[in-house]
Amino acid sequence: MLRVVVMVSGGGTNLQAIIDKTASGGITNIQLVGVISNNKTVKSLERAKAAGIPAVSVSPRDYENRELFHQALLEAVDGFSPDLIVLAGFLVAIPTAMVQKYENRIINIHPSLIPSFCGVGCYGLKVHEKALARGVKITGATVHFVTEGMDEGPIISQKSVEVEENDTPESLQKRVMEQAEWILLPQAIDDIANGRIAVENGRVIRK
Numbered sequence: 001m002l003r004v005v006v007m008v009s010g011g012g013t014n015l016q017a018i019i020d021k022t023a024s025g026g027i028t029n030i031q032l033v034g035v036i037s038n039n040k041t042v043k044s045l046e047r048a049k050a051a052g053i054p055a056v057s058v059s060p061r062d063y064e065n066r067e068l069f070h071q072a073l074l075e076a077v078d079g080f081s082p083d084l085i086v087l088a089g090f091l092v093a094i095p096t097a098m099v100q101k102y103e104n105r106i107i108n109i110h111p112s113l114i115p116s117f118c119g120v121g122c123y124g125l126k127v128h129e130k131a132l133a134r135g136v137k138i139t140g141a142t143v144h145f146v147t148e149g150m151d152e153g154p155i156i157s158q159k160s161v162e163v164e165e166n167d168t169p170e171s172l173q174k175r176v177m178e179q180a181e182w183i184l185l186p187q188a189i190d191d192i193a194n195g196r197i198a199v200e201n202g203r204v205i206r207k
């Protein structure tokens with residue numbers, strides 16, 4: 001059983017998709033051992049508690065500087081002894097020490113087709129604002145392993161979603177979540193938990 005920790009910042013709809021797929025047998029061979037939020041007041045923590053998953057918040061506001069926040073975050077992660085860490089809408093940069101310690105054991109969902117609309121400053125609704133401003137006709141979501149470069153790690157899976165004529169950032173975000181994110185992220189976790197993928201020479205291969 002893979003011990004999985006999910007890290008979140010906001011609403012937690014991706015967390016909910018993981019919880020639901022685990023309960024219905026769509027993800028096997030995992031145990032959801034903890035949820036960590038950088039925000040004390042988010043819906044994600046309620047979702048975790050309702051599912052009986054231990055949930056903690058580690059907020060940068062409670063620490064004098066970034067270094068101390070990063071230390072506390074890593075301690076919270078280590079406390080759950082995870083085999084896999086899932087960034088499910090975790091919108092703050094994670095400590096380099098954590099990336100190094102958990103190499104090839106951290107995955108992230110990003111709401112665009114990487115390498116479009118990713119990197120510094122591209123997160124959440126901003127991604128969809130940029131996609132609409134650029135006038136792309138197709139966007140989507142990507143699940144990837146986390147490396148030190150932001151959104152640069154080996155790509156596990158991607159799914160395209162059509163942009164519609166009258167889309168707003170909100171309507172596009174909703175469609176990308178429904179048609180791509182909530183499917184891709186649980187699938188990637190199930191693939192990892194059942195040994196179907198591996199990283200070789202910086203790329204993900206299916207076994």
Ligand code: GAR
Pocket residue numbers: 008009010011012013014015088089090091109110111122123124127177181
């Ligand atoms: C999701 O759209 C996720 O892809 C995005 O934040 C949202 C969180 O929603 N993540 C990023 O932008 C990471 N760069 P949720 O809290 O409802 O799952």
